Amino acid sequence: GAGVSQSPSNKVTEKGKDVELRCDPISGHTALYWYRQRLGQGLEFLIYFQGNSAPDKSGLPSDRFSAERTGESVSTLTIQRTQQEDSAVYLCASSPTTGGRYEQYFGPGTRLTVT
Amino acid sequence: SQELEQSPQSLIVQEGKNLTINCTSSKTLYGLYWYKQKYGEGLIFLMMLQKGGEEKSHEKITAKLDEKKQQSSLHITASQPSHAGIYLCGVSAAYKLSFGAGTTVTVRA
Numbered sequence: 001g002a003g004v005s006q007s008p009s010n011k012v013t014e015k016g017k018d019v020e021l022r023c024d025p026i027s028g029h030t031a032l033y034w035y036r037q038r039l040g041q042g043l044e045f046l047i048y049f050q051g052n053s054a055p056d057k058s059g060l061p062s063d064r065f066s067a068e069r070t071g072e073s074v075s076t077l078t079i080q081r082t083q084q085e086d087s088a089v090y091l092c093a094s095s096p097t098t099g100g101r102y103e104q105y106f107g108p109g110t111r112l113t114v115t
Numbered sequence: 116s117q118e119l120e121q122s123p124q125s126l127i128v129q130e131g132k133n134l135t136i137n138c139t140s141s142k143t144l145y146g147l148y149w150y151k152q153k154y155g156e157g158l159i160f161l162m163m164l165q166k167g168g169e170e171k172s173h174e175k176i177t178a179k180l181d182e183k184k185q186q187s188s189l190h191i192t193a194s195q196p197s198h199a200g201i202y203l204c205g206v207s208a209a210y211k212l213s214f215g216a217g218t219t220v221t222v223r224a
Contacts, residue, residue, distance in 0.1 A: 004157075006157075031210060033210070033212075035212075042213075042214050042215075042216060042217070043158075043212070043213075043214050045211050045212070045213075048210055048211065050210070056210075056211075059211075091157055091158065093158075093212075095210070097210070102207050102210060103148060103160050103163050104148075104158075104160070104212055105160055106150075106157040106158040106159070106160075107157050108156055108157040109157050
C-alpha cells in the first residue's frame, strides 16, 4: 500500500508569513508524529497524535506552531509568523501501535526555507 | 534521557565490501530501531530489535542487539551503491523516538 505522503515537498516563504504543511499517514495507522530536522542536526520531536486522545504537544518549540489531525487521517502542521530559524525539513511519521508495534514509518518530508 | 552514540561517524567502503556500524546506549536497551535516511526520501525503517541476543536480517543487512553491552550493530554484506546513506539507530521512550547522530555510508564503485 501507499506510504506516508507529505506536501508540499518544498516550501520557500518569506519571514513573517504563515505556512501549512500536510501529512497523509498510512491507512489504518492510529499514531501520527511530526518531527523537525534542522540542517546537520538530529530529529527533534514536535507533536504526537494517538487516535482520539489529547495530542502530546510537548515538543512544539513555540506557540507559533500548531497541529491538527482529523480522526485517524490527515494532519496539518501550521507555523505562524515564520522565522528564519524555522527553516528545516519537517518529517511526518505514522505507526500502527497495535500488537505492541511502534515502529514509525516516515514520509519524505517537507523542506521549509524561510527567507 | 537515553543517549545513543554511533560509530563510526562516517565511512567509505568499496562496492562489494562488508561494513559494520555500532550503536551504543547510555542506558539499558529495551528495544532498538534502525533507520536509513536518504536525501529526499525521509527515513526508511529497516528493522526493530526487541530482545537481547536478537538478530534480524533483511536482504544484505543484519542487525544484532547485545543488551549486556547496551549495544547494537548493523552489518552490511557485499555493499552496493544502493546502501549509501545515513544510518540511524533509535530508541523509543513510550512513543517518542530519539536517534543517534547517524553514520554516513559512502559506497565507491
